[in-house]
Amino acid sequence: MKYFNYTDVAKLLSAADNIIGDKEKINFNKLAHFEKSDAASLIWIKNEQALKKVEAITANTVLCAPVYADALKGQGGIFVIITTENPKALFSKIAAHLFVSPVMPGIHLTAYIHPEAVIDSSSYIGPHVSVGKSKVGKGTVIHANSSIYDGVEIGDGTIIHSGVVIGSDGFGYAKNEDNSIEKFPHIGGVIIGNNVEIGANTCIDRGALGDTIIEDNVKIDNLVHIAHNVHIKHNSFIIANAMIGGSVIIGDNAWIAPSVSILQQLKIGSNATVGVAATVTKSIPDNEVWAGSPATELSEFKQRQTAIKNLLKP
Amino acid sequence: MKYFNYTDVAKLLSAADNIIGDKEKINFNKLAHFEKSDAASLIWIKNEQALKKVEAITANTVLCAPVYADALKGQGGIFVIITTENPKALFSKIAAHLFVSPVMPGIHLTAYIHPEAVIDSSSYIGPHVSVGKSKVGKGTVIHANSSIYDGVEIGDGTIIHSGVVIGSDGFGYAKNEDNSIEKFPHIGGVIIGNNVEIGANTCIDRGALGDTIIEDNVKIDNLVHIAHNVHIKHNSFIIANAMIGGSVIIGDNAWIAPSVSILQQLKIGSNATVGVAATVTKSIPDNEVWAGSPATELSEFKQRQTAIKNLLKP
Amino acid sequence: MKYFNYTDVAKLLSAADNIIGDKEKINFNKLAHFEKSDAASLIWIKNEQALKKVEAITANTVLCAPVYADALKGQGGIFVIITTENPKALFSKIAAHLFVSPVMPGIHLTAYIHPEAVIDSSSYIGPHVSVGKSKVGKGTVIHANSSIYDGVEIGDGTIIHSGVVIGSDGFGYAKNEDNSIEKFPHIGGVIIGNNVEIGANTCIDRGALGDTIIEDNVKIDNLVHIAHNVHIKHNSFIIANAMIGGSVIIGDNAWIAPSVSILQQLKIGSNATVGVAATVTKSIPDNEVWAGSPATELSEFKQRQTAIKNLLKP
Numbered sequence: 001m002k003y004f005n006y007t008d009v010a011k012l013l014s015a016a017d018n019i020i021g022d023k024e025k026i027n028f029n030k031l032a033h034f035e036k037s038d039a040a041s042l043i044w045i046k047n048e049q050a051l052k053k054v055e056a057i058t059a060n061t062v063l064c065a066p067v068y069a070d071a072l073k074g075q076g077g078i079f080v081i082i083t084t085e086n087p088k089a090l091f092s093k094i095a096a097h098l099f100v101s102p103v104m105p106g107i108h109l110t111a112y113i114h115p116e117a118v119i120d121s122s123s124y125i126g127p128h129v130s131v132g133k134s135k136v137g138k139g140t141v142i143h144a145n146s147s148i149y150d151g152v153e154i155g156d157g158t159i160i161h162s163g164v165v166i167g168s169d170g171f172g173y174a175k176n177e178d179n180s181i182e183k184f185p186h187i188g189g190v191i192i193g194n195n196v197e198i199g200a201n202t203c204i205d206r207g208a209l210g211d212t213i214i215e216d217n218v219k220i221d222n223l224v225h226i227a228h229n230v231h232i233k234h235n236s237f238i239i240a241n242a243m244i245g246g247s248v249i250i251g252d253n254a255w256i257a258p259s260v261s262i263l264q265q266l267k268i269g270s271n272a273t274v275g276v277a278a279t280v281t282k283s284i285p286d287n288e289v290w291a292g293s294p295a296t297e298l299s300e301f302k303q304r305q306t307a308i309k310n311l312l313k314p
Numbered sequence: 315m316k317y318f319n320y321t322d323v324a325k326l327l328s329a330a331d332n333i334i335g336d337k338e339k340i341n342f343n344k345l346a347h348f349e350k351s352d353a354a355s356l357i358w359i360k361n362e363q364a365l366k367k368v369e370a371i372t373a374n375t376v377l378c379a380p381v382y383a384d385a386l387k388g389q390g391g392i393f394v395i396i397t398t399e400n401p402k403a404l405f406s407k408i409a410a411h412l413f414v415s416p417v418m419p420g421i422h423l424t425a426y427i428h429p430e431a432v433i434d435s436s437s438y439i440g441p442h443v444s445v446g447k448s449k450v451g452k453g454t455v456i457h458a459n460s461s462i463y464d465g466v467e468i469g470d471g472t473i474i475h476s477g478v479v480i481g482s483d484g485f486g487y488a489k490n491e492d493n494s495i496e497k498f499p500h501i502g503g504v505i506i507g508n509n510v511e512i513g514a515n516t517c518i519d520r521g522a523l524g525d526t527i528i529e530d531n532v533k534i535d536n537l538v539h540i541a542h543n544v545h546i547k548h549n550s551f552i553i554a555n556a557m558i559g560g561s562v563i564i565g566d567n568a569w570i571a572p573s574v575s576i577l578q579q580l581k582i583g584s585n586a587t588v589g590v591a592a593t594v595t596k597s598i599p600d601n602e603v604w605a606g607s608p609a610t611e612l613s614e615f616k617q618r619q620t621a622i623k624n625l626l627k628p
Numbered sequence: 629m630k631y632f633n634y635t636d637v638a639k640l641l642s643a644a645d646n647i648i649g650d651k652e653k654i655n656f657n658k659l660a661h662f663e664k665s666d667a668a669s670l671i672w673i674k675n676e677q678a679l680k681k682v683e684a685i686t687a688n689t690v691l692c693a694p695v696y697a698d699a700l701k702g703q704g705g706i707f708v709i710i711t712t713e714n715p716k717a718l719f720s721k722i723a724a725h726l727f728v729s730p731v732m733p734g735i736h737l738t739a740y741i742h743p744e745a746v747i748d749s750s751s752y753i754g755p756h757v758s759v760g761k762s763k764v765g766k767g768t769v770i771h772a773n774s775s776i777y778d779g780v781e782i783g784d785g786t787i788i789h790s791g792v793v794i795g796s797d798g799f800g801y802a803k804n805e806d807n808s809i810e811k812f813p814h815i816g817g818v819i820i821g822n823n824v825e826i827g828a829n830t831c832i833d834r835g836a837l838g839d840t841i842i843e844d845n846v847k848i849d850n851l852v853h854i855a856h857n858v859h860i861k862h863n864s865f866i867i868a869n870a871m872i873g874g875s876v877i878i879g880d881n882a883w884i885a886p887s888v889s890i891l892q893q894l895k896i897g898s899n900a901t902v903g904v905a906a907t908v909t910k911s912i913p914d915n916e917v918w919a920g921s922p923a924t925e926l927s928e929f930k931q932r933q934t935a936i937k938n939l940l941k942p
Contacts, residue, residue, distance in 0.1 A: 089802035095813030112441035127740035130458035144758035147476035162775035165514035174403035185409030200793035259889040261573040307625035311935035426755035444772035461790035479828035488717035499723030575887040621939035
């Protein structure tokens with residue numbers, strides 16, 4: 001693996017970042033966890049737990065918050081320290097720029113591409129992917145065995161992991177007088193923005209009459225269900241196994257924890273947080289934290305938990 | 315898109331349906347939501363919310379319940395009104411007959427079909443589908459990247475979305491005296507009826523000794539787990555992310571809401587409803603509504619919720 | 629189907645197992661449930677429910693616990709009884725040795741294999757599987773449409789069902805000062821041991837800096853999410869739709885019931901049991917049973933349930 005030095009790192013630093021030690025000694029060739037690093041590693045310090053083991057740390061370059069610098073300074077196994085407000089972000093940025101190979105564009109010969117699909121030539125389409133009459137933007141990556149139906153638009157720089165299904169029919173039916181079942185039409189599409197990431201085996205249904213919309217920078221984890229006509233706005237995170245019901249609107253910067261279920265037609269406000277495994281049966285205002293089943297605002301959730309615990313006191 | 319007129323619609327109407335306005339003016343070429351329709355659209359009115367915006371509606375033909383006809387009549391943007399007891403069902407029926415193209419039969423050249431599989435020539439098998447030694451009926455559609463193991467029978471007119479797995483081994487093991495694990499045999503099959511729909515990335519395991527059975531007209535959403543030897547009877551709906559444990563029997567016309575978990579060996583009665591994210595640990599009689607974790611009959615569920623809320627009162 | 633007799637069975641019996649009746653009459657050619665068996669069937673008796681219908685049982689050979697032998701002896705439809713402490717395990721063992729065909733090794737011609745992948749020649753790789761720069765051990769089976777990314781090591785005798793994804797990036801991001809999102813690097817791998825079974829459409833993410841590890845004999849059901857850096861130790865069972873958060877450690881012989889959610893960074897002890905649909909927000913000690921949301925030790929869970937029920941009493 002290639003070694004990186006001060007020149008490589010310097011262009012990624014912010015003005016407030018500070019190098020402690022001899023910047024010419026920056027010379028790493030791998031990313032590592034602080035407990036498994038060696039003299040050629042770049043590491044980052046997450047919290048105080050690392051400081052308890054500080055004497056055992058060996059690393060070429062350490063990224064840490066300024067508050068931890070004193071504890072790290074002078075340790076024999078550490079060559080250079082870079083202080084920064086958000087070491088995780090800087091570590092991620094260095095990884096992205098120096099360690100992650102750019103996508104090799106191309107369509108794998110085993111992929112099926114509809115003759116009228118529009119695939120940007122800078123994108124990557126993996127083995128056994130199926131793409132219907134849809135669009136794929138610049139630098140977008142679609143991993144093996146994903147299925148994109150007709151009528152899907154995917155933006156630039158988006159990553160779609162294996163087994164993802166986008167554009168399947170939503171779950172909509174009507175019963176006739178004789179109790180027979182009519183399938184409600186699903187003639188809408190799916191619009192996926194730029195820099196979205198979609199985890200393995202996640203499913204995003206097409207809209208019934210309008211579109212299902214995932215805006216830029218939304219990050220969706222594995223095994224998530226996004227029903228028809230859902231609209232998820234910028235920068236929101238939807239974690240594993242979540243179930244987002246039909247026509248739900250999720251505002252910007254929301255955080256939907258793992259295994260959450262959100263009933264259809266509800267609105268989740270911008271900057272809202274929904275706690276793990278919550279069952280959301282009411283709309284949630286902006287900036288609030290909700291938890292529980294049925295979900296309530298966090299302070300009420302905590303009061304309920306306390307009240308139930310108190311029942312057990314003698 | 316082709317235009318449709320009175321003749322096209324008339325054969326789909328019931329005796330009780332009623333046309334208000336000049337039937338010769340029926341002339342639409344698209345399906346739309348009432349807020350996004352134009353003078354060439356067919357729309358339907360779901361509830362009173364639409365009536366609040368009635369002056370802004372533009373549509374060639376409007377389907378609505380008789381009770382809403384007066385509010386719609388005489389609106390300048392509406393050409394023809396058809397009143398019907400169930401406008402969603404009529405809208406779906408018109409969509410199915412006039413707007414949904416029939417399946418183009420055929421087996422995609424990238425699909426793998428076992429040499430002893432029996433696939434009706436009127437069915438469609440999509441890209442990268444794998445079909446073992448199994449049967450597929452008339453007019454059935456299997457979308458891209460689905461996997462059908464050996465020993466699966468799929469009826470007529472059934473739709474299987476992408477990424478579905480049917481016939482994988484159920485989860486069954488036995489421990490030997492030395493704590494080593496034996497895999498319990500799964501030599502049963504899977505039987506899927508007619509007009510079933512199975513959502514993306516749903517998994518249906520094969521039976522251990524007998525079969526797993528999904529009867530006619532059952533509709534299953536995305537990411538549902540159907541364990542070995544489950545039996546789901548006619549017209550039942552299983553919504554997204556549900557977990558149906560081994561040997562569970564679900565009666566006719568049941569409604570299993572999203573994210574429900576049903577423990578193994580239980581019976582869910584005909585016409586039963588299970589509420590969102592419920593954890594079902596007891597069998598449910600016919601015609602009852604259950605909710606909560608652990609699930610109880612709805613009135614008890616509500617009493618519990620009220621009792622917990624009351625704990626918070628000063 | 630071939631018939632099996634005493635010689636075939638004898639080598640699979642333990643010293644404590646006991647044949648009642650004429651061992652020369654052992655002559656079966658199929659496995660069956662006791663309610664659907666015939667004179668050529670091998671069956672096993674699970675519990676007392678079978679004894680209620682004992683007069684209707686027809687079977688060549690019956691496996692049962694010693695305590696049930698008297699009730700079965702002398703029934704006209706039963707030829708031979710074998711008593712054993714764990715009839716399910718013996719039934720499974722006989723099935724595995726006599727009825728399950730060995731894997732036919734080979735790589736299906738539609739599979740994609742990275743040129744630097746190392747696949748043992750005794751393994752089976754099914755249709756439309758994608759294997760990156762990874763290793764697959766002896767006698768391992770990978771069913772249709774599974775996706776194995778780069779950097780995955782799979783041991784011997786492991787079964788991977790259809791639609792499984794192993795090695796997708798974990799869900800990790802950091803926010804820059806300008807609120808833009810950096811993807812945290814996922815350069816770790818995935819290590820899967822021997823005799824593991826992984827259910828359909830389950831997802832196992834790669835580690836961020838270290839590896840995600842699944843040890844020998846772990847059995848994972850369908851639609852399970854295993855996040856980055858999870859470590860699951862020997863003989864543990866993870867049932868359908870479970871969500872295992874990042875860096876969770878699960879000890880040996882644990883039982884994680886269906887639809888359980890375990891928050892990131894937690895430790896689940898050896899021999900621990902987590903009940904259906906529990907939400908685990910604290911680490912669980914060895915040998916304990918926990919249930920509920922949030923999960924608590926079983927006796928506290930039961931007290932809570934009782935206390936809530938008591939609220940409803942007049």
